[in-house]
Amino acid sequence: MKKFKIPKIFNTIPVYAHCDIPCGIYDPIVAKIAAQTVLKMDVKIEAVEVPLQTTDDSGNESTIYFASSRYIAVKEEHAQIVKNELNILWADYFKPEHLEKYPELHDLFWNANKLAGANKQSVNTSSAKKLVETVDQIAKIFWATKGVDYNDPVSDIRYGS
DSSP, rough: OOOOOHHSSSSOOOOSSOOOOEEEEEEHHHHHHHHHHHHHHHHHHHHOOSSOOOOOEEEEEOOHHHHHHHHHHHHHHHHHHHHHHHIIIIIIIHHHHHHHHOTHHHHHHHHHHHHHHHHHHOOHHHHHHHHHHHHHHHHHHHHHTTOOOOOOOTSSSSOOO
């Protein structure tokens, strides 16, 4: 049996997508976890004590600085994940009949995307909490469209390590 290599026959490029067909695999949980991560990173960043550069007993410098850099990078990455996940739900899952039943849906998505962007630009736990709350409101509506009475008693983050 002769083996053909598709890339040699066809000019192919890799493509990436969630799903543009009604696969039914939608869930706001990734956006919720990402929003909670943004809040957790803001809490950690705000807890960093100045001066940022320190020297430990072994002479290692900038321990706090490097931790802060990682917190900021993770915060920004997860704020973008919130935007990506919400945009998938908005564009692919929600339909006009959902908007008719939940007229606040458009504003919730608009505000959540704006909040995610604002949280990429600054460190503000109040804004991050509002992001978590807004994503949770979207999740509540999402599950209501599926006939599920949604309640997340731990939708806020835990402030421990």
